Every structure is written in C-alpha cells, then in structure tokens.
C-alpha cells in the first residue's frame with residue numbers, strides 16, 4: 001500500500017479513510033489530555049451537562065429540542081434503559097471558542113473528567129450535522145466509537161432525523177458489532193466511489209466509454225441538456241472584518257478535520273448518486289442533480305483541503321435540493337458545515353458599505369440579530385487565517401459563490417461553475433496548497 005504513489009482516486013480515498021481511522025484512534029487514546037478550561041460561551045458548560053446527566057441519561061440543549069423533541073427524548077431514555085448499559089446522550093451546540101472549542105472529542109474528554117472513572121458510554125452530536133461521536137471508557141468494550149461513526153454511513157438512515165440516528169447508535173452499541181458495521185459501510189463507500197463510472201473519466205481527462213452503470217445511462221439521456229452558461233458575474237468580496245482566529249488551534253483542528261471530512265464528503269456524494277438513481281425519471285431537477293453529482297465527484301477527486309471538501313458537501317446539497325419538490329436554501333453561508341440554511345438575510349461586513357444577501361443557519365441568524373459575529377469557517381490563505389469568503393474570488397470558487405449563497409439566479413449553480421472550469425481555474429490562480437503559507 002505504501003510502495004508507490006497512489007495513482008487513482010480510490011487509493012486516495014482509501015488513504016483518507018485510513019488516516020481518518022488513525023486520527024480517530026489517537027484522538028481517543030489521548031482523550032485524557034485536552035480538557036480545556038470552561039469559558040463563557042453560548043452553550044452549556046460541562047457542569048450543567050454533568051448535573052443533568054445525574055438526573056437522566058439524555059441531555060438535549062434547547063437548540064436541539066426541535067431535532068429531538070420531548071417524545072423522542074423519552075423514547076431514547078426508554079431504549080437506553082432496556083439495554084441495561086450506562087449510555088448517555090448529549091446534544092449541545094459546538095462552536096469554536098465555546099467551552100469545548102467546537103469539538104465533539106473535546107466535549108467527550110471534558111465530560112469524561114467530570115463524570116468520573118466508572119464505565120460510561122457517551123453519544124454526542126459532532127461538528128458535522130448528521131454525524132455522531134461515540135466515546136466509551138474505561139475501554140471501548142461495546143465498540144461505541146465505531147457504532148456512532150457507522151450510523152452516518154448507513155444508507156437506510158440517509159433521510160432519517162437525529163433521533164433515529166441516535167436510536168440506531170444505541171442499537172449497535174447494545175449489539176456490540178459497531179466495528180463490523182463500520183468496516184462494511186466504509187468499504188462499501190470506498191468501492192462505490194472507485195467504481196462509479198465517472199471516476200476514470202475524471203482521473204484521465206478523457207471521455208471514456210467504460211463501465212455502464214445506471215448513472216451513465218441516465219447521463220446519456222441528460223448530458224445534452226447541460227449548462228451552457230457563459231461567464232458569470234463575480235461577487236465583490238469583503239476585505240476586512242473583525243473575525244479573528246487562534247491560528248495554532250485552527251491548524252491542528254484542520255488537520256484532524258480534513259481526514260474525517262473527506263470520508264463524509266464521499267458519503268454525501270454517493271448518497272446523492274443513490275438519490276439520482278432512484279429518482280422518478282420525470283423529476284424536473286434530475287439533470288441538475290446529475291450535474292451536481294458529477295461536479296461533486298470532480299471536486300472530491302481534486303480536493304486538496306478543507307474548503308474543497310466542504311464544497312463537495314455544498315454540491316451534494318445542491319443536488320439534493322434539485323431533486324426536492326421545491327428548491328431549498330443552500331448550506332449556511334458562514335460555515336456550510338452548520339448545515340442547510342433556514343433563511344436568507346442581509347449582512348453587511350464590518351467596514352463595508354455593500355450588503356450581501358446570504359443564507360444562514362439558525363445559530364448564525366441569531367448571532368447576526370444580536371450583533372454578534374457568527375461562527376465563520378476560516379481558511380489559510382497566503383499565510384494568514386481568514387474567513388473563507390475573504391479569499392479573492394479569482395482564487396476560490398467558494399469565496400466567489402459563498403458555497404451557494406451568492407449565486408446570481410436559478411441558472412447559476414455551483415455545478416455549472418464547476419462545469420465551466422471555474423473551480424480548476426481558481427485553483428491554478430492560487431498557489432496556496434491547502435494551508436501552506438505562500439507569500
């Protein structure tokens with residue numbers, strides 16, 4: 001495996017999966033160390049959570065009350081009681097700079113210190129919408145880590161809500177076979193990813209006639225209808241804001257995030273492929289969804305950092321939206337990892353006169369109303385850590401489009417921009433290799 005440079009995209013993904021696993025292992029082995037001081041933040045403190053867990057096994061912050069309502073919470077309590085295992089569920093907002101520094105692994109480490117040494121199985125939300133983090137101590141006897149991770153990959157849960165995902169994690173923990181399920185699901189994704197008809201084409205740049213999957217058949221019928229969009233208006237971008245980031249913290253987290261995110265991006269892309277395959281042929285957005293799937297694959301193949309991987313998530317969301325009866329909003333402008341936006345709002349960056357119309361998640365919308373800075377996705381550009389949207393538009397398709405928020409109209413899509421080469425051109429413009437300082 002290490003004998004040669006990987007030549008195909010599937011090797012890259014396999015390496016990514018391996019790296020993610022290794023990172024997950026080291027994160028857990030070192031779980032005792034990173035406990036940070038509790039600082040004031042918007043979310044609950046470890047003390048609040050620990051006190052609540054003394055009264056019952058499920059703690060749901062008010063911001064998650066809609067995702068897991070009281071009836072669903074009670075169902076989880078009952079399900080946990082039936083397992084006879086010391087399982088706790090904790091759902092809290094995770095934002096950089098909060099008591100857990102926006103990191104589910106830190107949350108678990110802090111709670112572990114707080115809750116004591118007895119056996120405990122913890123399921124929490126993690127930084128990426130539908131994914132869960134599982135931690136068990138003193139040892140991972142019930143394969144909790146893999147059980148929680150596996151849930152994000154299970155096809156049957158693609159459209160399931162958070163409560164159902166947690167329920168599934170509890171089920172896998174009780175069964176004690178999380179590792180086998182996790183391995184099977186990630187192997188499936190690795191195989192599907194490398195076997196998808198478009199993979200070869202993208203790698204070689206030629207129009208191959210290999211592999212006759214269903215998707216190719218659909219593609220044959222629809223590709224003719226593809227985008228002929230000309231040059232699209234570039235949005236002016238803010239140059240100065242008041243956002244600041246602790247660089248060292250950011251750099252370390254980015255490395256850990258990237259391996260996990262690559263795996264998740266692949267899963268989202270494949271889920272979109274599935275949805276396209278099973279869509280009714282008369283679905284009006286089918287060709288758009290297919291374009292988005294195709295573009296997501298291209299970006300994932302070429303992705304060399306967190307911003308590109310988040311772009312895959314945005315393209316997958318665009319494709320899903322195209323298949324929906326009514327088009328939805330893009331992902332949150334400030335950090336697409338917050339999930340699908342819930343409304344659009346105008347936002348004026350500090351020191352700027354122009355207002356931008358952006359789609360925001362609920363948290364970011366509330367922050368803006370309260371005149372607080374939203375949680376912004378930061379990137380490295382020319383040796384500095386900046387909000388991603390401050391990178392000059394010609395260097396980043398993502399800055400130019402706000403991951404979908406700043407598109408100019410119904411025919412202006414992320415997939416169309418990737419299709420006309422804007423993603424590739426922006427990368428050529430930028431010498432900034434995924435965070436290396438160049439300047």
Ligand SMILES: [Zn+2]
Pocket residue numbers: 332333334335338360361362363364365374
């Ligand atoms: Zn947000």
